[in-house]
Amino acid sequence: MTTTSQSIAGxxxxxxxxxxxxxxxxxxxxxxPLLLILGEVVVRGAPVLSLSFFTNLPTPVGVPGGGIxxxxxxxxxxxxxxxxIAIPIGVGAGVFFSEWPESRLxxxxxxxxxxxxxxPSIVIGIFVYIVIVLATHTFSALxxxxxxxxxxxxxxxxxTEESLKLVPRSLREASMALGVSRWKTVLRVVxxxxxxxxxxxxxxxxxxxxxxxxxxxLTALGNTFxxxxxxxxxxxxxxxxxxxxxxxxxxxxxxxxGAALVLVFIMLALNLLxxxxxxxxxxxxxxxx
Amino acid sequence: MQKEREKEAKKEGLTMSSDATTVVIxxxxxxxxxxxxxxxxxxxxxxxxxxxxxxxxxxxGPSGCGKTxxxxxxxxxxxxxxxxxxxxxxxxxxxxxxxxxxDPVAIRRRIGMVFQKPNPFxxxxxxxxxxxxxxxxxxxxxxxxxxxxERSLRxxxxxxxxxxxxxxxxxxxxxxxxxxxxxxxxxxxxxxxILMDEPCSALDPTATAKIEEAMVELKKQYTIVIVTxxxxxxxxxxxYTAFFxxxxxxxxxxxxxxxENPTKELTERYITGKFG
Numbered sequence: 001m002t003t004t005s006q007s008i009a010g011x012x013x014x015x016x017x018x019x020x021x022x023x024x025x026x027x028x029x030x031x032x033p034l035l036l037i038l039g040e041v042v043v044r045g046a047p048v049l050s051l052s053f054f055t056n057l058p059t060p061v062g063v064p065g066g067g068i069x070x071x072x073x074x075x076x077x078x079x080x081x082x083x084x085i086a087i088p089i090g091v092g093a094g095v096f097f098s099e100w101p102e103s104r105l106x107x108x109x110x111x112x113x114x115x116x117x118x119x120p121s122i123v124i125g126i127f128v129y130i131v132i133v134l135a136t137h138t139f140s141a142l143x144x145x146x147x148x149x150x151x152x153x154x155x156x157x158x159x160t161e162e163s164l165k166l167v168p169r170s171l172r173e174a175s176m177a178l179g180v181s182r183w184k185t186v187l188r189v190v191x192x193x194x195x196x197x198x199x200x201x202x203x204x205x206x207x208x209x210x211x212x213x214x215x216x217x218l219t220a221l222g223n224t225f226x227x228x229x230x231x232x233x234x235x236x237x238x239x240x241x242x243x244x245x246x247x248x249x250x251x252x253x254x255x256x257x258g259a260a261l262v263l264v265f266i267m268l269a270l271n272l273l274x275x276x277x278x279x280x281x282x283x284x285x286x287x288x289x
Numbered sequence: 290m291q292k293e294r295e296k297e298a299k300k301e302g303l304t305m306s307s308d309a310t311t312v313v314i315x316x317x318x319x320x321x322x323x324x325x326x327x328x329x330x331x332x333x334x335x336x337x338x339x340x341x342x343x344x345x346x347x348x349x350g351p352s353g354c355g356k357t358x359x360x361x362x363x364x365x366x367x368x369x370x371x372x373x374x375x376x377x378x379x380x381x382x383x384x385x386x387x388x389x390x391x392d393p394v395a396i397r398r399r400i401g402m403v404f405q406k407p408n409p410f411x412x413x414x415x416x417x418x419x420x421x422x423x424x425x426x427x428x429x430x431x432x433x434x435x436x437x438x439e440r441s442l443r444x445x446x447x448x449x450x451x452x453x454x455x456x457x458x459x460x461x462x463x464x465x466x467x468x469x470x471x472x473x474x475x476x477x478x479x480x481x482x483i484l485m486d487e488p489c490s491a492l493d494p495t496a497t498a499k500i501e502e503a504m505v506e507l508k509k510q511y512t513i514v515i516v517t518x519x520x521x522x523x524x525x526x527x528x529y530t531a532f533f534x535x536x537x538x539x540x541x542x543x544x545x546x547x548x549e550n551p552t553k554e555l556t557e558r559y560i561t562g563k564f565g
Contacts, residue, residue, distance in 0.1 A: 101371065102371055168408070170404055170406060170408040171408055171410060171411075172369075173366055173369065173402075173404065173408075174404065174408045174409075174410070174471070174474075175410075175421070175425065176366060176369060176394075176397060177364060177366055177397055177401065177402035177404075177475070178397070178398070178401070178421060178422035178425070178474065178475070178478055179394055179395065179396075179397040179398025179399075179422065179426065179478055180394070180421075180422065180425040180426065181394050184425050184426075185425075188425055189410060189421075189425075192412050193410070193411060193412050
C-alpha cells in the first residue's frame with residue numbers, strides 16, 4: 001500500500017517537474033527572437049544616437065551629422081491625428097457592440113470590425129490612396145493619418161468591447177434598479193468601471209499605428225524635409241527605416257538602425273504603460289469579487 | 290372575487306391553482322397572471338399574488354422555482370436579460386407597470402432592489418455609492434446629498450460604522466457592510482417598495498442579523514418583498530410568506546399560520562424538510 005502510493009507520488013512528482021521544465025522551455029523559445037532582435041537593434045543603433053540625431057534633418061549620403069527629426073515629428077503628427085479620428089469612433093463602436101448586443105446592426109458591424117482588423121494594412125493604404133491622395137492630388141500627413149486611423153479603429157473597438165464586457169452585469173443592474181437610464185448607466189457606471197481596459201486598448205492601438213509602414217508608403221510617402229502643412233508628403237519613422245534600410249549606403253543603413261532603436265524604445269515605453277494599466281485593471285476586478 | 294378572477298384567468302387561457310391566493314385588503318401591488326421566462330423555457334407559469342402594504346413579504350421555495358425571476362419582474366429588471374420574456378399584469382397602486390405607456394425607468398425609481406451578491410460600484414466611494422441614484426439623475430446640491438447619504442446610511446444601520454470614512458472605496462468594506470451599503474443606496478432614491486433577492490445568502494449570521502434588524506425597521510415606511518432560501522429567515526422577518534414550486538404559487542398567507550398549519554401537502558413537505 002505504502003509502496004504503491006509512494007511510487008504514484010514519485011511518478012506524479014516527476015511528471016510535474018517535467019511539465020514545469022517544458023513550460024520554461026517554451027517561455028525561453030518565445031523570448032529568444034525578441035531578445036535577439038532587441039540586442040541587435042541596440043548594438044547597431046546605439047552608436048548612431050546623439051542629440052543631433054533627434055534634432056537635425058536628414059543629410060544627403062556622405063554628408064555627416066544628419067538626423068531624423070522630421071520623421072519623429074511626422075510620426076507623432078500622423079499618429080496624433082489618427083488617434084483623434086480613431087479613438088472616438090473606436091470607443092463609440094466598442095460601447096455599441098458591448099452594450100447593445102441585441103441589435104442586429106451591432107452584430108453585423110462587430111463582424112465587419114473583425115474583418116477590418118484582419119485586413120492587410122497595404123490594402124488600407126491603397127484605399128486611402130484612391131480616396132484621399134488621388135482626390136487631393138498630393139501625398140500628405142492627412143492621408144497617412146486617415147490610413148493609420150483605419151488601422152486603429154478595429155483595435156480600439158475590440159478592446160473597448162472586451163473591457164466593457166468584463167464589467168459585471170450586476171453593476172449595470174444595480175444602476176438600472178436605481179432608476180438610472182440605460183444610456184447614463186453605460187456612461188457613468190460601465191465605462192467608468194472599465195476605463196482602465198479602454199485606456200489599454202487605446203495605447204495598444206497607438207503602438208500599432210506608430211510602427212505601421214505599408215499604409216504610409218502609399219499615403220504619406222516620406223519627405224527629406226519638414227512638411228509645411230498637413231497636405232504635403234510627410235516623413236515618418238517606419239518609412240525612413242524602410243527607405244534607409246534597403247539603401248546601399250552604410251551611413252543610411254546605420255541611421256536606419258538608429259531610427260529602429262528609437263521606434264522600438266517608444267513601443268516599449270507604450271507597452272510598459274499598458275502593462276501598468278492592465279495590472280491596475282486586474283486589481284479592480286479583484287476588488288469586485 | 291376569487292371566482293371572478295378564476296373566470297378571468299380561464300378566459301385568458303391561464304391555469305390557476307384555485308385557492309392559492311389570499312386576498313389581502315391593503316395591497317401595494319397586485320400581480321395577475323404573471324408568466325415569465327427566457328426564450329422558450331417558461332419559468333413562471335401564471336402567478337397571482339397581492340403584496341401587502343408596509344409589510345415584509347417573503348418568497349420562498351426550492352432552487353429553480355422561479356422566485357428570483359418573479360421578484361425581478363416586479364421592477365422590470367427581468368426584461369433586461371437577453372431573451373427574457375414577460376406576460377401578465379403587475380399593478381402598482383392600481384397602475385399596470387407593464388402597460389406600454391409606462392416608462393420602466395420611472396417604475397424602477399419607485400421600486401428599489403437589493404441583489405443577492407453585494408454589488409457596490411467599485412469605482413465610487415461609500416458616499417458616492419449612496420448618492421449614486423440621485424447624482425446620476427442630476428441632483429448636485431451638496432447639502433441635499435449630504436442629508437440623503439446620512440439618512441440612508443442610518444436607515445441601513447451602517448452610518449456608525451462608516452461615518453468617519455465616507456470617502457473610502459465601497460469595495461473596501463466587508464461583505465455584510467457592502468450589502469448594507471447597497472440597501473442604503475436603494476433607500477437613497479426614496480422608493481416605495483424594496484425588493485431583496487436573497488440579500489443574506491452570501492453573509493455570515495452576524496451580518497444577516499443586522500440586515501434583518503434593518504428590515505424590521507424599514508417595513509414601518511416601506512413595502513418589502515424578500516426572496517429567501519432560508520425558512521428560519523422567512524419565519525423571523527416576514528409578515529406574509531409565499532411558497533413557490535416549479536414556477537407556480539402553491540400557497541400564500543400570513544407567515545405564522547402558513548408555517549404552523551400549511552394547507553397544501555407540498556408546503557408542509559417543504560417546511561418539514563422532506564425536499565428542497
